[in-house]
Amino acid sequence: MNDGNALYRFLQPHAPDFVPDWGVVLTVAIIGVSIVIAIVGLIALAGTWAERKVSAHIQCRYGPMYVGGWHGWAQALADGIKLISKEDMIPVGADRMLFMLSPSILLGSVFAALCAMPLAPAFYFGYIDLGVFMILAFSSLTTIGVVMAGWASNSKWSLYGAMREAAQVVAYEIPLGVSLLAPLLVVGTFNMVEASNAQADYFGMGWLAFKNPFVLGASVIFFIAVLAETKRAPFDLPEAESELVAGFLTEYSGIRWSLFFMEEYAAMFLMSVVTAFFFFGGFESPLSYLAMKSFGDGYVYQVVCFLTLAAKGSFGIFMMMWLRWTLPRLRIDQVMTMGYKYLTPLALFCVLGAGIWEAIKHAVS
Amino acid sequence: MDLRKQQIAFYTALLFGALAAMGWGLKTAGIQGAMFGFFASFTLGGGLMCIWERSVVRSAFSLMATFCGVAGLFILLGHDFLAMAQILIYVGGILVLILFGVMLTPPDLNERQLPRVGLGVVAVVGALAFVGAKVAAVVNWAQAETLPPAETKAEQIGAAFLRADGYVIAFELAAVLLTVALVAAVYIARRKPSDLIDLTEEGGY
Known part of the structure; x- marks a missing residue:
C-alpha cells in the first residue's frame, strides 16, 4: 500500500536498521501532512494579498502598498498577526461544541482532499486510482462544516447563510459531477497522474478540452459549478455581506474566522487544480514537453511539472477573483434556476456529446 | 445530576x-x-x-x-x-x-x-441480546484465511455495471426509476399557476 507514496519510496532505503517499518510510515505521514499544511498556509497568505490587489486594480485603486515595502507584500502576514492576537469570542447563546468544531471539519476536509492531489508526476502521497473521486467526496464535507457553523452560531443571519449553502451545494453538486464525467469518459481513469500523462501528446498541448469540443463545453459548466461549490461570487450567497451581514461567518472572529478563509482559498486552489487536471492538461504544457525532451523525466522535469501545475492553479484562482469583482451577485432563486434548469441539462448534453464524439473518432480511426 | x-x-x-x-x-x-x-x-x-x-x-x-x-x-x-x-x-x-x-x-x-x-x-440490551443470540446461532464465522482477497477497483465496478453479461439492465432500470421519482417529486411539489394568483397584489402574473 505504501509503495504508492513517493516519500516512502525515497526514505525507505535510507532508513537505519533500528527504525521499524511503522516508524518510516509515521515519518512519511508527518512530512506529508506538514507539506499539505504549508501549501494551505501559503495559498491563504498569497490568496488574501492577491485578492486585495486584484480587486483594487479592477476598481482602479492600488490596494495595500505600504506593509513590507514592495506593493505591500507583507499585508497578509500583518493581517494574520492581527487575527491571531484578537480575542476569541463565542456568543453566549451558541452551541459551544459545534461552534468550535466546525472550522476543524472544514479545514480537515480540505486537508484530506489535498492529500489526494499529486504535486508532480513522480511525487504524490498516494497513487490513488480514485484520486478525483476522493477529492470530490472530501470537498463535499465542507458543506457540513458550513451548516454546522451557521446553526451553532444561533443567529438568524448565520442560519440563513447555512440554509442557502445547503440548498446551493445540493443544486450544484449534480452539474459538478456530471460535467466531470465528460473528460473522465475521454481519458478513462480517475487517477490524476494517469489523466495528466494521457494529455502529453501534441507537444504537451493534447489537453482534453482541445481533444473533444464537448469537453471544452463541460469545462465551462464545471468551472461555474466550482464557483458555486467554493461559495465564490457571483454565488457567494451563504455569506452575502450586503444582505446577511456575513452569513454563516457573522458570529466568528479572530483566528476561527481566518480558518474559514484558509479553507476557502485552499478549496479554490484545489478545485482549480482539478479543473487543470481533467480539462487543461494537468502537468503538461509545452514547457514540460521541452523539459522532458531535453532532460528526461528527472528532477528538472518534475520541478517544471510542479511549476506548471502551480501556475494553472494560480490562474484558476485569478479567474475566480476576476469574476468576483466583475459580476453582481445572483439572487437565490436565480442560483437555483441556473443550477437545476440550465447547468444540469447542459452537463448531461455535454456528456452525451463527448461519448458520441469519442465513438465516431473510434469508428473512423 | x-x-x-x-x-x-x-x-x-x-x-x-x-x-x-x-x-x-x-x-x-x-x-x-x-x-x-x-x-x-x-x-x-x-x-x-x-x-x-x-x-x-x-x-x-x-x-x-x-x-x-x-x-x-x-x-x-x-x-x-x-x-x-x-x-x-x-x-x-x-x-x-x-x-x-x-x-x-x-x-x-x-x-x-x-x-x-x-x-x-x-x-x-434486550434487543442486542435477542439479535446476538439469533446471529450467533446461525452464522458460521468466517476465518481470516478463508476470506477471498477483497479488492474492488472502480474499473471492475464499472465493467460489472455496463457489460452485457453484468448488471446493465438492473442499472438502467434503477436509473429510469430514479428519474421518474425525481420528475414526479417536482410535479407534486410545484405550484400550479392558479395557486399563485391569490399571492400577488395585481391578481396574478
Missing part, C-alpha cells in the same frame, strides 16, 4: 470506550486492529450520540461520525470505491438534506425531554 454533568460523563465514557476498543484491537490484530477499533467506535459512538443528544440537529451532526466510520471500515476491507461513495452520498448528500429539514429547530438543549435512560438501556 444536571444536564452538563451528564453530558460530560457521557462523552468521557465514550472516549474511554473508544480508547479501550483501539487498545483491544492493537493487542489482537496490530495496527489494523487498532484502526478497526477506531472506526468501529466512531460508528457506534456516532449512533449512541445520535440517540443521546437532546437537540435534534446535534443528533443529525453525530450521524456524520457514523457515516465516516462506516467509510473507514470499507477502506479497511479494501473497498475504497465504496468508502468514497459512502462519504460522497451519505455525508455530502443525504446528511445535508436531513440537516436542511431539521436545521430550523433552535439550539436549545432542554428542548427534548430527558430520555428515560433506564428503560432505554433495558430495551437496547
